[in-house]
Amino acid sequence: MIGTGIKRGTAELAVLSILEGGPMHGYEMARRIEQETKGALRFTLAALYPMLYRMEQHGWIRGTWETSSNGRRKRCYRLTPAGRKKLSPLRREWAELFRALQRLTKVANA
Amino acid sequence: MPNWQELVRQLLSGLALDIAERDEIHAELAAHLEESYEAFCAEGLPQREAVERTLVQVADWQDLQRKILIARRRKQPMQKRVHQLWIPGVLTMMLSTIFLMALQKLGVQPRLVGNGSNGILFYAPWLASLPFFGALGAYLSVRSGGLLGTGLLASVFPAFALTAVFLLMFPIGTAIERVIGIPVDFGTVATALLLDGFDWILIPGVALLAGGFLVQFLFNRWSWSKTGRLAA
Numbered sequence: 001m002i003g004t005g006i007k008r009g010t011a012e013l014a015v016l017s018i019l020e021g022g023p024m025h026g027y028e029m030a031r032r033i034e035q036e037t038k039g040a041l042r043f044t045l046a047a048l049y050p051m052l053y054r055m056e057q058h059g060w061i062r063g064t065w066e067t068s069s070n071g072r073r074k075r076c077y078r079l080t081p082a083g084r085k086k087l088s089p090l091r092r093e094w095a096e097l098f099r100a101l102q103r104l105t106k107v108a109n110a
Numbered sequence: 111m112p113n114w115q116e117l118v119r120q121l122l123s124g125l126a127l128d129i130a131e132r133d134e135i136h137a138e139l140a141a142h143l144e145e146s147y148e149a150f151c152a153e154g155l156p157q158r159e160a161v162e163r164t165l166v167q168v169a170d171w172q173d174l175q176r177k178i179l180i181a182r183r184r185k186q187p188m189q190k191r192v193h194q195l196w197i198p199g200v201l202t203m204m205l206s207t208i209f210l211m212a213l214q215k216l217g218v219q220p221r222l223v224g225n226g227s228n229g230i231l232f233y234a235p236w237l238a239s240l241p242f243f244g245a246l247g248a249y250l251s252v253r254s255g256g257l258l259g260t261g262l263l264a265s266v267f268p269a270f271a272l273t274a275v276f277l278l279m280f281p282i283g284t285a286i287e288r289v290i291g292i293p294v295d296f297g298t299v300a301t302a303l304l305l306d307g308f309d310w311i312l313i314p315g316v317a318l319l320a321g322g323f324l325v326q327f328l329f330n331r332w333s334w335s336k337t338g339r340l341a342a
Binding site for chain 2: 045072
């Protein structure tokens, strides 16, 4: 299980990366992140939405109300060009950090 | 099944954001809780446990409210104030003034109620028009996301602007007194201001405010029904 501090730092990267695959609403986003990280990253409602709103204010993502197939109205988030632009340096920074940690701790797959 | 919409509305009742923005957040979070609850039910959890597991997602609603506010308040406050207060307020003032000037051009005279210098001028057709102008100001403010107070302030803006002009007479009088050397009788000025204030500020202000309140009332009813539809 990954510690809280690292999780907080990776949260934005996780959201931007998952939205790169296409628009989705908050609940689906949390479920997909949990599935794809095999439970290592879990977003509760309390953690997810303040972050989504903050990212929306930054202009990295944009939320719009859409009606799903079962007729329910949901707020779907999609990556904006600014968000896409933010994603690649963020990925690079995290990759560098992991490599550095790997060298430092001699832990394989850090 | 709990009414998630109502639950979120109550738990995040102190979310000091624009009405539309607050309703959207309530609807979005309620939809998330509802989906979580349904997923737990689909896993075979009894209703009670599903509700508990769903609510565990938020340990502290006050803290969540604070975090949402911090995240959402990053919008440029000056830009918001211009759209929610200054533009609707100035427009209300301009339109009400233009209408008054038009009435005067058409020769519509005010009615003097009371006697002599203590009488109060009633510009009935103008006063009758003010609730509409007040309603327009409040509508424009609310449409831009203004809260109840901002909408009412926009509707009553002409009265405040006139009050400011009236109050400016005191420092202007003092300046005239010093520069020209002519003493100004502030007692007479104050009496005149009080009387004129009643005719031109208080009564028109109440008329403008009536329009503002009407719009707020209608908008609140519409907003409640809209949120209900979102949650349905």
